Amino acid sequence: MKEFAYRRVAEVRDALTLVAENDGTRYLGGGTNLVDLMKDGIEAPTRLVDVRFLPLAGVSEAPDGRLVIGATTTNSDVAAHPEVRRRYPALSQAVLAGASGQLRNMATVGGNLLQRTRCAYFADPSQACNKRVPGSGCSAIAGEHHNHAVLGRSDHCAATHPSDMAVAMAALDTVVRYETLDGVGEIPISEFYLPVGDTPWQETALPPGALITAVTLPRPAVSSRSRYRKVRERASYAFATVSIAADLDVHDGWVRSARIALGGVASRPWRARTAEALLREGPATADRFRAAADAELSAAEPLPGNGYKVTLARNLIVAVLTELADRAAE
Numbered sequence: 001m002k003e004f005a006y007r008r009v010a011e012v013r014d015a016l017t018l019v020a021e022n023d024g025t026r027y028l029g030g031g032t033n034l035v036d037l038m039k040d041g042i043e044a045p046t047r048l049v050d051v052r053f054l055p056l057a058g059v060s061e062a063p064d065g066r067l068v069i070g071a072t073t074t075n076s077d078v079a080a081h082p083e084v085r086r087r088y089p090a091l092s093q094a095v096l097a098g099a100s101g102q103l104r105n106m107a108t109v110g111g112n113l114l115q116r117t118r119c120a121y122f123a124d125p126s127q128a129c130n131k132r133v134p135g136s137g138c139s140a141i142a143g144e145h146h147n148h149a150v151l152g153r154s155d156h157c158a159a160t161h162p163s164d165m166a167v168a169m170a171a172l173d174t175v176v177r178y179e180t181l182d183g184v185g186e187i188p189i190s191e192f193y194l195p196v197g198d199t200p201w202q203e204t205a206l207p208p209g210a211l212i213t214a215v216t217l218p219r220p221a222v223s224s225r226s227r228y229r230k231v232r233e234r235a236s237y238a239f240a241t242v243s244i245a246a247d248l249d250v251h252d253g254w255v256r257s258a259r260i261a262l263g264g265v266a267s268r269p270w271r272a273r274t275a276e277a278l279l280r281e282g283p284a285t286a287d288r289f290r291a292a293a294d295a296e297l298s299a300a301e302p303l304p305g306n307g308y309k310v311t312l313a314r315n316l317i318v319a320v321l322t323e324l325a326d327r328a329a330e
């Protein structure tokens with residue numbers, strides 16, 4: 001690991017100033033991804049600004065009913081918070097489906113959103129990777145890609161986003177709040193992650209030097225139910241092969257609204273807006289769930305080795321929507 005300076009700060013403005021004054025400075029949250037990348041020589045910051053002691057931890061309710069989760073709240077605290085469990089079970093389930101207990105005790109909300117892909121070529125400096133070295137090529141497309149993207153990928157990158165939490169937040173219309181030296185800003189999570197296109201190294205819409213300070217979640221409909229389900233290659237401590245977060249509002253067998261996001265299939269949490277539009281204002285039947293899933297996945301462009309993900313995603317959408325509709329009928 002290359003030598004680096006370390007600073008601990010107590011005020012957001014001090015953190016912003018330190019990052020603004022030096023290109024090589026990075027924010028350090030729980031360090032569960034960044035430090036690994038530093039050990040592997042993928043990241044080489046000259047200075048780390050530890051943000052864990054900023055007054056940004058905690059979960060609170062805003063006057064308008066939104067839930068505000070501070071950026072340095074640990075993943076464990078998010079998953080265990082009574083209001084998260086009561087109002088947004090999919091979020092609690094998603095966080096608990098990620099990593100291990102030890103990692104969740106360290107990892108922060110802000111860091112979780114900004115974690116990098118686990119594409120093996122990205123993590124290997126000897127391999128071509130457009131995300132790590134712009135313009136160098138993509139080793140995965142003609143290489144080992146069985147766990148890569150099937151939706152929204154490009155010829156420049158087919159990496160997937162590794163976060164479970166972000167998938168649930170995408171389905172729940174979360175807004176990311178950040179701060180720069182110019183002030184406070186907000187980005188809906190649906191616009192937070194950029195399409196991969198021909199610039200896979202540009203991953204988010206955060207302005208340069210911005211620090212994520214919180215996320216906010218709108219109050220869900222009283223009768224809606226949410227669920228996160230993850231398929232992975234082993235029972236724990238594995239990234240998603242395909243995952244789904246869904247929030248379904250069904251009344252008397254009639255779908256009033258559906259919000260669906262998929263994980264493990266794209267460079268960002270994939271909001272299934274085509275499926276949602278087809279499901280809205282119609283009966284909650286298995287046929288309609290299947291048709292919505294098929295319509296969403298008609299946009300898939302699998303690589304030779306990962307077409308199985310399309311079938312898996314389809315079956316997962318149908319299974320989770322059926323489960324939520326059945327619970328609404330109880």
Ligand code: SF4
Pocket residue numbers: 117119120121122128129130131132137138139140141148156157158159200
């Ligand atoms: Fe790099 Fe993306 Fe290709 Fe993986 S899929 S090697 S991250 S460019």
